[in-house]
Amino acid sequence: MPARVFRPYDIRGLVDSEMTDEFMQLLGRAVATESLERGTGSMLVGRDYRPSSEHLTAALIIGLRSSGCNVIDLGQVPTPVLYFASQLAGNISGAVVTASHHPIEYNGLKLVFAGQSATPLTIAKLRQRLQHGQFTSGDGSYHEQSVLTDYLDEIEQNIRLTRPLKIVVDGGFATPALVAPLLYQALGCEVIALRCDLNDAQAGVLIPNPAKIDSLQLLADQVLANGADLGLGFGGDGDRLGVIDSSGQMITTDRVLMVLATHLLSQLPGSDVLFDVKCSSRLAEIIHHHGGRPVMWKSGHAFLKEKRQELNAPLAGEFNGHIMFADRWNGFDDAFYAGARLLEILTQDSRPSNAVFADFPIGIATPELILPVATGEEQEIMAMVLEAKGRLSGVRVTTIDGLRIDSEQGWGLVRASNTEPALSFRFEADDQVTLNKLQDLFRRLMKVVAPKLTMPF
The missing domain is CATH 3.30.310.50 (Alpha-D-phosphohexomutase, C-terminal domain)
Structure with missing residues (x-):
């Protein structure tokens, strides 16, 4: 059991040598035991499009059930859909087999217990359970369920666009392709779908990273080629957002947060707005100028979610693309919902998106x-x-x-x-x-x- 697979807020390692079927079964037993001790006997399970995810998920489920946890298998879904399902079902536990933006040689596990993402303390407890073999035993049930329609319907009811926009969405040949085109079409956008064919040979092999300009370059090219109002890209499991404006320029997440915070604070003045240490100093200035309280915190989506919950802040974000809304949404990092909120704001301004972002420069x-x-x-x-x-x-x-x-x-x-x-x-x-x-x-x-x-x- 290599120590390096236990990260501050997830578990991740090399397929075959570290993330093996045997290890995933044992990990499933540890996760189930932790969930049961927290009073939750059911576990939502999802997976991304990596070739290794299917067999690793099967092994995880064996472990979960053998420790007495009932499994609800959501199949291939982006991480935010599992987050949504965990709230919909009453804050039950959840596990997604994914390694986010890391290369195909890697895989891992993101976890939710009782409506909260795993923290460093949670990961440390799981490691201790594995080391000492501290598992419950049982015979958990298994059934499959789809919540994608519920997820799409919920966002469609939450968001109102005041005018149609032409957008390019880049599914990255990954699980975001299951959600992004359908969602933004339902909201009334003209959608140009890029890399959304999951039958393509690159599906599950090309791993998108919206924090990197080279990962968004094709998206930027297509925004210009199609005269689109905006381009939206996503991380491999859908919890991180990348934005391209109408001039084909990448808009870093700290600038996106400036737009989102300005609009939110017009409705919720005096609110805390969280951001991580990698964000521009101009973001804090903008938040303060618009009547909010800027709160700088540690990088890492789990740290930000934990602090956001502590402060009851309606908005938090990380430079690498994680954005969490809790005013009208569930407080988890959801790139699809964050993209929809951005579109909602942009439709209220008649100017092209590059002009809107120009109001929020950085150094x-x-x-x-x-x-x-x-x-x-x-x-x-x-x-x-x-x-x-x-x-x-x-x-x-x-x-x-x-x-x-x-x-x-x-x-x-x-x-x-x-x-x-x-x-x-x-x-x-x-x-x-x-x-x-x-x-x-x-x-x-x-x-x-x-x-x-x-x-x-």
Whole structure:
């Protein structure tokens, strides 16, 4: 049982060597035992389109049932559909076999217990159960069920577009293709479906990542070629959103959140709006300007959902594309619903989408810059970085997740990735000179704690 498969808020590893059928059966037993101890004897199960997902799901179900959990098999569904089903059925538990945006060689498990995504503590408890063989026994039932129509109907009743839009939706040859074209057509959009044929040879093999511009390039090209109002792309399991405006430009999630927060705060003034440490400093300014309370928090969808629930905030989002609405929705990260809310706002403005987003500029900013390191080394390096922060002066230091340094003209961040053995960097500044100075500051800091590393900037 390799320790590295237990991530802060999910379980993920290499197919065949780490994520084996035997391991998935044992994991199913641990998950079922945890669910039963929380008073929930039923488990929703779904899976993505990876070739390995079908047999790994079958193994998981064997384990769940052998520990006495009743299984409701939703089949191939995006993660937000399972989240929706868990709420619809009364906050029961759920498991999705997926590795999100990671390559096809990987697979894993995302979990919901009693209406809440798994936290680091939950994952640690599952690992302990596996290590000690602490499982219940029983003979759980099994049946199949589809909730896709209910999901689509619920969003259709929730969203009102005031004018038709032409949009391109990129299903990525993955489970989002099951939802996106149907949903946005039902809302009244003219939909151009891109990579939505799940009989294509690339289905389940091409893994989309909406946080990466190269993953969205074909979508951007099709928005321009078709004169579309907007392009929407999705993560491999549908919980992350990517946006292309009418000029073919990628709109980062922090800018999308500016639009969403401005509209939400006009209806719910004074609300908390959460965002992660990788987001632009301009986002906090926009939230404050429109009467909200900006709350910066740790990166990671589970951390944001947990904090959002604690504060009862109506909106939260992460730079990598997770967006959670809780004013008119269930508080989970749902890219399809977030896309629909964005469309609702855009239809209330007669201008093209690129003009709407132009009202919310950011500074000169880098994408997230990833520096791979040896497994476990990322935490050791960050411990030394935090020890060295006392050398800094004349700046605002934030350490809720890594080290973020803010000045009047810009900011920089280094943190340990939650999803891979790597360090993550990001920078934003009012001008190139300030950006260069910030990056020089971080180079000097990293040279002190890890002189052998070559920075990705």
